[in-house]
Amino acid sequence: MLPPAYDAKQYEDAIYKKWESAGAFKAKVNPAKKPFTIAMPPPNVTGTLHLGHAVMLALEDIMIRHRRMKGYEALWIPGTDHAAIATQNKVEKILAGEGMTREKLGRELFLSRVREFVANSKDTIRNQIRKMGSSCDWSRERYTLDEDLSEAVTEIFVKMYEDGLVYRGYRIVNWCPRCESTLANDEVEHEEIEGNFYHILYPVKGEKEGLVVATTRPETMLGDTAVAVNPKDKRYKKYIGKTILLPLTNREIPIIGDDYVDLKTGTGALKVTPAHDPNDFEIGKRHKLATIRIMDGAGRINEHGGAYKGLDRFTAREKVLEDLKTKELLIKIEPLKHNVGHCYRCSAMIEPLTSDQWFIDVNKKVAKLGGKSLKERSLEVVKDKSIQIIPDRFKKTYLNWMGELYDWCISRQIWWGHRIPVWYCVGDGACKPECKNPIVGKTAPRQCPHCGSKQLRQDEDTLDTWFSSGLWTFSTLGWPKQTEDLKYFHPTSMMETGYDILFFWVARMILMTTYAIDDIPFQKVYLHGLVRARDGKKMSKSLGNGIDPIEMIAKYGTDALRMSMVVGTTPGNDVRLYEEKIEGFRNFTNKLWNASRFVLSILEEKGIKAKTKIDPKKLSDADQWILAKLNDTIKKADKGLDKYNIGETGQLLYDFLWNDFCDWYLELSKGEKQNPAVLHFVLKNILHLLHPFMPFVTEEIWSHLPGSQGFLMLQNYPTPIKGKFDGGTIQLGIELIGKIRYLRAENKLDPAKKTPVTIYAHANLGNVEKIRPEIIRLARVSELTLVESGEKLSKAATTMVEGMEIFIPLEGIVDTAKEKIRLGKEIESIHAQIKGMKARLDNPGFVKNAPPAVVAKDRASVLENEEKLEKLKAQWAQF
RNA sequence: GGUCGCAUAGCUCAGUUGGUUAGAGCGUUCGAUUCACAUUCGAAAGGUCCCAGGUUCGAAUCCUGGUGCGACCACCA
Numbered sequence: 001m002l003p004p005a006y007d008a009k010q011y012e013d014a015i016y017k018k019w020e021s022a023g024a025f026k027a028k029v030n031p032a033k034k035p036f037t038i039a040m041p042p043p044n045v046t047g048t049l050h051l052g053h054a055v056m057l058a059l060e061d062i063m064i065r066h067r068r069m070k071g072y073e074a075l076w077i078p079g080t081d082h083a084a085i086a087t088q089n090k091v092e093k094i095l096a097g098e099g100m101t102r103e104k105l106g107r108e109l110f111l112s113r114v115r116e117f118v119a120n121s122k123d124t125i126r127n128q129i130r131k132m133g134s135s136c137d138w139s140r141e142r143y144t145l146d147e148d149l150s151e152a153v154t155e156i157f158v159k160m161y162e163d164g165l166v167y168r169g170y171r172i173v174n175w176c177p178r179c180e181s182t183l184a185n186d187e188v189e190h191e192e193i194e195g196n197f198y199h200i201l202y203p204v205k206g207e208k209e210g211l212v213v214a215t216t217r218p219e220t221m222l223g224d225t226a227v228a229v230n231p232k233d234k235r236y237k238k239y240i241g242k243t244i245l246l247p248l249t250n251r252e253i254p255i256i257g258d259d260y261v262d263l264k265t266g267t268g269a270l271k272v273t274p275a276h277d278p279n280d281f282e283i284g285k286r287h288k289l290a291t292i293r294i295m296d297g298a299g300r301i302n303e304h305g306g307a308y309k310g311l312d313r314f315t316a317r318e319k320v321l322e323d324l325k326t327k328e329l330l331i332k333i334e335p336l337k338h339n340v341g342h343c344y345r346c347s348a349m350i351e352p353l354t355s356d357q358w359f360i361d362v363n364k365k366v367a368k369l370g371g372k373s374l375k376e377r378s379l380e381v382v383k384d385k386s387i388q389i390i391p392d393r394f395k396k397t398y399l400n401w402m403g404e405l406y407d408w409c410i411s412r413q414i415w416w417g418h419r420i421p422v423w424y425c426v427g428d429g430a431c432k433p434e435c436k437n438p439i440v441g442k443t444a445p446r447q448c449p450h451c452g453s454k455q456l457r458q459d460e461d462t463l464d465t466w467f468s469s470g471l472w473t474f475s476t477l478g479w480p481k482q483t484e485d486l487k488y489f490h491p492t493s494m495m496e497t498g499y500d501i502l503f504f505w506v507a508r509m510i511l512m513t514t515y516a517i518d519d520i521p522f523q524k525v526y527l528h529g530l531v532r533a534r535d536g537k538k539m540s541k542s543l544g545n546g547i548d549p550i551e552m553i554a555k556y557g558t559d560a561l562r563m564s565m566v567v568g569t570t571p572g573n574d575v576r577l578y579e580e581k582i583e584g585f586r587n588f589t590n591k592l593w594n595a596s597r598f599v600l601s602i603l604e605e606k607g608i609k610a611k612t613k614i615d616p617k618k619l620s621d622a623d624q625w626i627l628a629k630l631n632d633t634i635k636k637a638d639k640g641l642d643k644y645n646i647g648e649t650g651q652l653l654y655d656f657l658w659n660d661f662c663d664w665y666l667e668l669s670k671g672e673k674q675n676p677a678v679l680h681f682v683l684k685n686i687l688h689l690l691h692p693f694m695p696f697v698t699e700e701i702w703s704h705l706p707g708s709q710g711f712l713m714l715q716n717y718p719t720p721i722k723g724k725f726d727g728g729t730i731q732l733g734i735e736l737i738g739k740i741r742y743l744r745a746e747n748k749l750d751p752a753k754k755t756p757v758t759i760y761a762h763a764n765l766g767n768v769e770k771i772r773p774e775i776i777r778l779a780r781v782s783e784l785t786l787v788e789s790g791e792k793l794s795k796a797a798t799t800m801v802e803g804m805e806i807f808i809p810l811e812g813i814v815d816t817a818k819e820k821i822r823l824g825k826e827i828e829s830i831h832a833q834i835k836g837m838k839a840r841l842d843n844p845g846f847v848k849n850a851p852p853a854v855v856a857k858d859r860a861s862v863l864e865n866e867e868k869l870e871k872l873k874a875q876w877a878q879f
Numbered sequence: 880g881g882u883c884g885c886a887u888a889g890c891u892c893a894g895u896u897g898g899u900u901a902g903a904g905c906g907u908u909c910g911a912u913u914c915a916c917a918u919u920c921g922a923a924a925g926g927u928c929c930c931a932g933g934u935u936c937g938a939a940u941c942c943u944g945g946u947g948c949g950a951c952c953a954c955c956a
Binding site: 002004005006172174185186190197213214215216217260261262265266270271272273277278279280281282338339341352393394396397400401404406499500502503530534536567568569570572573574575576577578580581583584586587588589590591593594595596597598599600601602645647648651654655662663666667670738741742744745746748750751752829832833836837840843844845846847848849850851853854857858861 | 882883884890891895909914918937955
């Protein structure tokens with residue numbers, strides 16, 4: 001016998017171990033079956049499981065388990081991501097605590113330190129993925145820095161280089177002075193800050209007056225190489241061609257005319273700093289201006305900053321302003337709200353600066369893509385629906401973003417990651433001019449192909465972490481080797497992830513995969529929302545409003561946590577999660593447990609040791625009713641999951657178990673017509689249906705179910721049972737019982753006492769007679785008088801349902817005044833209803849245009865209600 | 880600046896291709912302890928489906944505009 005309360009911790013880990021050691025999660029190439037593949041978005045090796053992961057794992061596991069039970073070869077590949085900058089930052093922080101820096105440690109020692117850290121946290125995250133019940137194939141676990149995955153990275157890099165898609169360029173990049181590395185455009189977070197607009201007077205050489213420029217970053221004036229005005233600007237036109245004597249450094253810079261300058265912004269005169277502003281860089285190119293970079297990688301002013309050399313950028317700003325003030329060149333300080341980029345990993349303010357970096361050209365047309373560019377191809381596969389995005393609206397978001405994509409800067413000046421497979425000749429004096437060209441290859445070259453020098457130096461930089469994760473769906477299946485796995489399982493069926501990494505990752509996968517293997521990475525993308533706190537705020541450590549999934553699992557069980565994150569949610573919309581919600585699903589888990597306990601006890605009592613056949617001739621009305629409901633539920637659940645309406649399907653199953661099965665069918669089963677075969681059958685189906693959602697509790701109950709063999713997770717998903725079942729009679733009973741309970745409660749009849757009830761059943765007499773014992777029991781009736789029709793009863797509580805009149809005598813038992821008021825209200829409401837429907841039927845347009853079925857329904861309803869009204873009115877007159 | 884989303888019961892949310900009286904959970908109120916489950920059971924109250932137009936016989940649902948929140952994108956100093 002099962003214990004009366006389900007205690008999740010007692011079972012979950014053990015069940016998971018059983019599954020895993022039996023190899024239940026493993027998938028293999030099986031031509032007899034259709035594959036269903038999900039590549040798990042690899043969590044970063046830095047951390048522990050958070051709710052974002054938990055939602056992802058719950059959804060993916062539901063999809064995978066459903067398909068597995070439906071007979072697909074279901075493969076879910078787990079893995080982890082080395083998360084370049086994130087991991088490096090984390091280890092650097094640890095080092096800082098020890099008074100150490102990566103520079104002091106040196107590259108090799110630092111990397112071994114990171115590896116050590118990763119080994120630890122990798123285990124943590126792996127075990128937490130298991131805790132969630134994830135049925136992923138651990139034998140195929142991958143890590144973005146695995147040898148074969150690194151090989152894939154190198155392979156692609158070289159290929160892209162050969163196709164001219166990877167190139168080295170001197171450009172303005174987003175630079176994080178904290179991480180001392182570049183960032184891709186979308187790794188920059190724009191945040192509005194309260195800054196200042198500084199108006200500075202730039203004297204014009206040989207003139208008394210000068211030009212006033214406005215800037216938010218005055219320190220960059222140290223690198224100014226021109227002042228630009230709009231040629232159409234009447235105010236400044238005359239200055240074009242003249243020279244500015246740049247304050248503080250006294251460099252002479254030209255005044256140029258450029259259409260880019262907006263007459264209305266600032267003062268209309270723009271200081272041009274090509275090395276530190278993307279627009280200025282473009283202007284600089286147009287006018288062949290010098291590019292003077294004034295900062296080093298850490299954001300300190302370099303030798304070009306003259307007296308300011310060595311100062312941090314913010315200190316330099318203060319000092320520059322101070323000096324300008326002294327020289328009376330600081331004309332005005334105007335407060336200005338403006339957007340400033342910040343590093344998405346460390347939140348430091350981004351400094352745009354010029355640098356030599358590696359880029360991927362997204363606009364170059366290549367033969368390999370049928371004469372299309374990476375961008376065009378990435379747009380195409382979504383436009384032509386090869387890849388479907390759920391929910392649909394994100395398709396537009398994707399297309400917009402992809403359409404505006406700039407070349408992707410892929411080199412990072414950090415140590416943790418895939419080192420760029422590029423070498424440079426640092427020859428010994430015998431170098432030729434072409435020795436300057438980078439040597440790109442899968443393996444380290446022995447010598448310079450041009451001069452033969454053996455003195456080579458590998459590029460110091462590593463690749464953007466998204467470069468390797470962009471290959472995830474196929475690199476995990478063995479590419480560049482043409483494995484059977486790759487042929488069978490790729491493209492993957494589903495990419496399920498948060499909408500927050502649509503650009504970072506999903507788009508990158510599409511871009512890389514279409515190029516690398518001329519295939520889409522996945523057929524569908526399902527984007528889930530962010531998990532938020534009850535008040536809609538983001539969960540964060542600093543706000544202290546976070547919920548730790550591991551803690552919740554310990555408290556309420558994995559099944560409860562999974563359900564709470566999935567039920568009542570829709571794709572793409574954020575989910576608010578709070579403890580009471582999880583608690584509610586803990587209760588639901590317990591409900592299932594106890595319903596099962598009850599059924600199992602009946603089966604035991606009846607000596608049922610195996611599955612028994614349902615005899616179609618021996619089905620009670622209640623049996624028919626529940627089987628009809630079950631069939632309906634199976635159909636809807638299967639369809640719901642096929643269409644990825646996961647939240648809705650969870651709700652459907654919740655309602656079926658709690659309302660239909662427990663509240664009605666099990667209660668009905670406590671009578672004489674108990675049918676163990678049907679109880680067994682329906683419970684078995686419920687376990688199957690709920691299994692993808694709540695794998696642990698269902699598997700545990702399954703193991704106790706007579707006749708169960710093997711794991712529930714490997715059983716077939718239910719299909720509707722053949723045969724027609726008519727639940728109509730019980731449905732009638734349910735409504736009658738409901739009304740009787742209502743009348744009793746409204747009139748405060750003692751619930752402990754049974755009450756006599758009279759029903760004039762009219763045409764339903766035969767049916768109601770069949771379920772007389774059920775009504776008596778569940779409505780607590782002492783004596784049920786069941787007749788076709790009769791006189792109105794004196795001072796009885798009354799209502800009507802399906803044309804039947806229900807009476808409960810009140811006289812001498814309770815105060816009948818209450819009933820008079822209640823009945824009066826009911827009459828009023830019916831009256832209003834009739835009025836509404838009549839108005840509609842009086843509308844010729846309605847009768848003419850509405851489907852006949854709708855009109856007929858209304859007509860019937862009016863007749864029925866009028867009859868009802870008349871009868872209730874007559875009864876009311878009794879009081 | 881551009882794009883998108885949301886607005887339904889006190890709270891958190893569902894709501895299928897437009898069709899009687901708009902649903903759930905939590906919370907609230909009233910009641911129940913011989914029951915598989917108090918992690919329970921029965922009953923109830925609670926809604927101008929944000930506002931204004933429009934399409935339609937009929938709108939929570941479709942269209943337009945507005946208001947209020949929110950998100951994302953963006954190299955205007």
